[in-house]
Amino acid sequence: MQKIIAKVKSYESILKTIFLFAVIIIVVGELISISKTINIAQLKATLGDVPIYKVFLMFIIGLIAVLPMVGYDFTLNKMLNLNHKKSYIFEMSWLINTINNIAGFGGFISIGLRSEFFGKGQKGKDVASALSKILIFLMSGLSIYSLISFFLVTFTDINPYLKQYWIWLIGGGIYFPVVLIITHFKKTGLLGGLKQQYRLELIATSFLEWTGVAGSFLAIGYLMEVPFPLWQVLPLYIAASVIGIVSMIPGALGSFDIMMILGLSNLGINRETVVAWLLLYRIFYYLIPFAIGLALFFKNLWTKVDVRYSGIPKQLTLEIFHKIEVIMLYFSGIMMVLMATIPQAFSEFKWLQHVNPFRFHIIVQFPSIVLGFSLLIMGRGIASRVKRAYFPTIMLIVAAIIYTFLIDFSLAAIIFLSLILLITILSKTELFREQLVYSWEQLTIDGIIIGGLTLLYLIIGIYNLPTFPHHHRKPISFFLFPSEKLWFSGFVAILVIALFILLFVRYLQGKKQQPGQEFDEAKVSHILTTYGGNSDSQLVYLKDKNIYVYNNGSDDTVFLQFATYNNKNVVMGSPNGNKADFEAAIAQFIHDADLLGYLPVFYETDEETVMILHELGYDFIKMGEEALVELDTFTTSGKKMKGTRAVLNKIEKNGFTFEVLQPPYSDQQMKTFKEISDSWLDGRKEKGFSLGFFSEDYLQRGPMAVVKNSDGEIVSFANIIPTYTNEIGTIDLMRHHAQKAPSGSMDFLFVNLFSYMQENGIQYFDLGMAPLSNVGQSRKSFLQERIAYLVYEFGSRFYSFQGLRDYKEKYASQWRSRYTLYSRDSWIAYVMLAILFIDNRTVDKKTPLHGVKRFLKR
Known part of the structure; x- marks a missing residue:
């Protein structure tokens, strides 16, 4: 015997697979059989006659009728001392019982499924003992109702047709007392040793199960407004169920239906009504709960697969x-x-x-x-x-x-x-x-x-x-x-x-919220002075931009400055602050913006930022090249600078001088700067965001390079903006008096600034970007770059891109590419239009600006 058991165990996995496939075949076959009994036209006519709220009640009743069955598996888990989650027990129990309802075979299939879902990792003997006890109590509820029905058939004024089923009812009724006696006196073996608590739980579960089964059938008939006497239909239903279970036919399909049709017809109920009644009963007690059980099973299976593959x-x-x-x-x-x-x-x-x-x-x-x-x-x-x-x-x-x-x-x-x-x-x-x-x-x-x-x-x-x-x-x-x-x-x-x-x-x-916050001088100054910045950092003090501050858990270490147009948060330049936190800061900003429905656009960023954003799924296009002057090697000698030397010599001969003033500036000096700025603007509106506009508070924050005439009067100025690094120096506003400044003032200022910054240990002078330099002009360029070029060419016809490139070329030692990065959910044409509108929006002292671009130091 031991050899046979050992042999069987060696094929355990194969036998389990065969069992599961057999169950699937039985269930599929049963579903096909049920589907053949469902006539769509008849179903439509039946449901058309039933009010919608009653159909909903049938749906609810069907679910409630199945619910008590999960009690078997909660008891089983206690018997085996299992620690499954309640949700898992409920979901698998619902599936097991709804499959058993359809498949039938006297409950044996449910035992096999319980062994598969709840018996893993347990001793085979313990599992077999617990399942055998569950099996014998499955029909105890039906047996109790058989006894009740037997008394109704025997001792009440009932239709003579139903009295023929007394033998089936007494047979079913004897089952429960026999099981109760055996499990009470037998102390060992598969059927022995059952605790009184578990016995009561199994009896109560079975009784509630069969109450739900019979109750759902009767409730559907009641909702269909079928006139029937309860004390006569109940014995018929119980007798038909007993015969169906004894026959071991899957779902009792055929025997149960035939008995109910014949019996209810003898009770005076129209045959077509009985068929419709049985049809709705099959749908709401069998099919819908089974579909829900199947969904729960796949949900559980999917959860396991999802955990295994990290949620992907x-x-x-x-x-x-x-x-x-x-x-x-x-x-x-x-x-x-x-x-x-x-x-x-x-x-x-x-x-x-x-x-x-x-x-x-x-x-x-x-x-x-x-x-x-x-x-x-x-x-x-x-x-x-x-x-x-x-x-x-x-x-x-x-x-x-x-x-x-x-x-x-x-x-x-x-x-x-x-x-x-x-x-x-x-x-x-x-x-x-x-x-x-x-x-x-x-x-x-x-x-x-x-x-x-x-x-x-x-x-x-x-x-x-x-x-x-x-x-x-x-x-x-x-x-x-x-x-x-x-x-x-x-x-x-x-x-x-x-x-x-x-x-x-x-x-x-909703509330139309935006990410980030308004300009906070304390936070910005702390980050720049503690962790450093770049050539665009000082523009934040124009106060025409929002900021996004990143905190690494202990300190504010990074900030981004941006403007919003439509759904696009256009970020100005690269992040500012601690480079070690740039990636985390950018990712957090994208996340927070996404929660509020915005798509960040990163404009005029460097290559390091491009790599970070590319990893985050952003596309990019080249937007131009930034001109840098290497100060250690810069010289005005040579054929290339011949014209520039002539201009500089002429200006110096006319008595003009270069000087760097330090803040704070007097009211008179600020008045002079304002006069020069207005003369240079010549009625044009100021534009902000990526370029500084005339603001006394902004200009007071850094040194001012000025050109004075022979009388000591300031005729040109350029504000030197802090970059918070010794690598790069730059300026922002460069403005000249239309009548008083000499021709070539820009060259005079630049060359003297190069010398000044070299003396102060600066490595490079940033001349700013030549927009769309070498961008989208080749037939093999990326389509996005060609579109970007067309948008700007159309929108900025007045702007001389090539002339700007040519001017900076005579000073530049190297060119660094600058990029625009955008979400793949954005259309490049609209990204470029947003930047174009932002860049050309004039400064309004009363209204915060929303724009970005820094094309030219002026």
């Missing part, structure tokens, strides 16, 4: 679900609007009927357009991953399902909408944004769809006017519309939904 499968699946949900919402909305717009097309073109999940006459004009456009705007909220869109979308889909169900029943439409509802619920975690920021990209897509549908509707209305010329010749059937009155109701619907769209978009926008 779940992330990818949710992303796919989210995209499918958006597509389905947009598709549904478009189809509904088109059904109201071109109903004739859905009659003439068969392919439209096939791709359309809705029947073309499903909804009348007004509601069709309202629902269609509503689904489109809900699709926008979901596509933008806005939390606020979740419940409105759920409510709208549920409303669409109810409307479809009540007005013109369409199983395909209900299934399609239910699928959208399910995916919406499953992918709820994909909705993480706090608000909607309606981007140009989104407006373009929605404008084409919604605007196109609206325009089509208006064109068709005009085409169907009695005065339209087509009435004198054969009309285009595609554009024919049922009536002017119907068209007008649709037009009113469009006006109504337009208002709804505006209100809903405003609802999704």
Whole structure:
């Protein structure tokens, strides 16, 4: 015997596999058998006669009826001292019991499944003992009801037809007392040693299970308003169940149904009504709970796979679900609007009927357009991953399902909408944004769809006017519309939904928050003086930008300066502060901006920042080259600088001198600077953000390089801005008095500044960027770079890119590339337009600027 057991154990894994495959085959076969008993036309007619709230009650009752069965597995886990999570026990128990309901075989399949799901890692003897006890108590509840039914058949005035089942009822009724006696007196073995607590729990579970089983059948009949006497139908149901279990037929399909049809027919209930009753019972007690159990099983299996592969499968699946949900919402909305717009097309073109999940006459004009456009705007909220869109979308889909169900029943439409509802619920975690920021990209897509549908509707209305010329010749059937009155109701619907769209978009926008904060001088100064900056850092003191401050847990170490235009946070230059925290700071900024619906754009960044952002999934294009002068090797000698030397000599001969003034500057000096600035502007508006504008507070923060005439009067100035590093020095504003400054003042200032900074230990002088230098001019350049070049060429026709490059070329020792990086969710043309608008926005002393660019030191 031991050899046989050992041999069997050696094939344990194979036998388990065979068992599971057998269960799958049995369940699939049973589902096919059940599906053959379900007539769609009959189901539609049956559900059409039952009010929607009663159908919902049947659904709830079916779930409640299955619920007590999980008690077996909670008791089993206590018997085996298992430590599974309650959620796991509930989910696997629901699956086991709903499979057992369909598969049948007297509960033996449920025992095998319990061994598979709860017996792993346990001693085979202990598992077998516990499962045997579970098995014998599975039918104790049915046995108790058999005894009750036997007394009803024997001692009450009951239909004579039912009395023939007394033998089955007494047979089933004896089972429980026999099991109770055996388990009470037997102290060892597979059936012995059961604690009194577990015995009571199993009896109570079985009794509640069979109460739910019989109760669900009777409740469905009651909700169908079938007239029947409870004390006569209950014994019939119990007897049919006993016979079905004894027959070991999967799900008792056939024997149970035949007995119930014959028995209920003898009780005076119409045969067609009995068939419909059994049909609903199969659906709400067997099929729906089994479908839920199957979903729970795959959820549990998926969780294990997801944990094994570090959460990547779940992330990818949710992303796919989210995209499918958006597509389905947009598709549904478009189809509904088109059904109201071109109903004739859905009659003439068969392919439209096939791709359309809705029947073309499903909804009348007004509601069709309202629902269609509503689904489109809900699709926008979901596509933008806005939390606020979740419940409105759920409510709208549920409303669409109810409307479809009540007005013109369409199983395909209900299934399609239910699928959208399910995916919406499953992918709820994909909705993480706090608000909607309606981007140009989104407006373009929605404008084409919604605007196109609206325009089509208006064109068709005009085409169907009695005065339209087509009435004198054969009309285009595609554009024919049922009536002017119907068209007008649709037009009113469009006006109504337009208002709804505006209100809903405003609802999704929420509080209109932005990432970061307003300029905080204390935080910015602390970071720059402690950790350093770059040639763009000082521009933050213009106070026309927001800042984002990163804290590493102990100190503020990095800040970004940015402006917002549409949904784009355009970051000026590279991060400022501790380089070790740059990557973490950038990642945190992108995350925080994303939560609020913004897409950061990093403009004029260096190569180190490009590598960080590329790892974070950003695309990049080259935006130009920054000119650097190597101060140690700079000289005005040589053929290349011949013209410059002549200019410098002339200026010096005329008595002009160079000097560097230190702050603070007197009121008179500041007045002189203002006069020079106004003369240089010559009525033009100041532009800010990436270039300094005249601000006394800003100019007081650094040295001022000036050119004085022979009388000591200042005629030109350039403010030297701190870079918080000895590697690079630079200036910002460079302005000359239109009448008093000599020709060549710019060269005079630059050359003297080179000498001044060399004396102060600076390695390079930053002349600023030559925008679009060597960008997008080759046929083999990236498409994005060619688009960027076209946008700027069109938007800045007045700006001489090549002339700027040529001027800086005579001084530059090297050129460093600068880049713009943007999210792949942004369209490059709109990114460039945002930068262009920001750059050309004039300074308004009353309104904060939102812009970025630093093309030219001036």
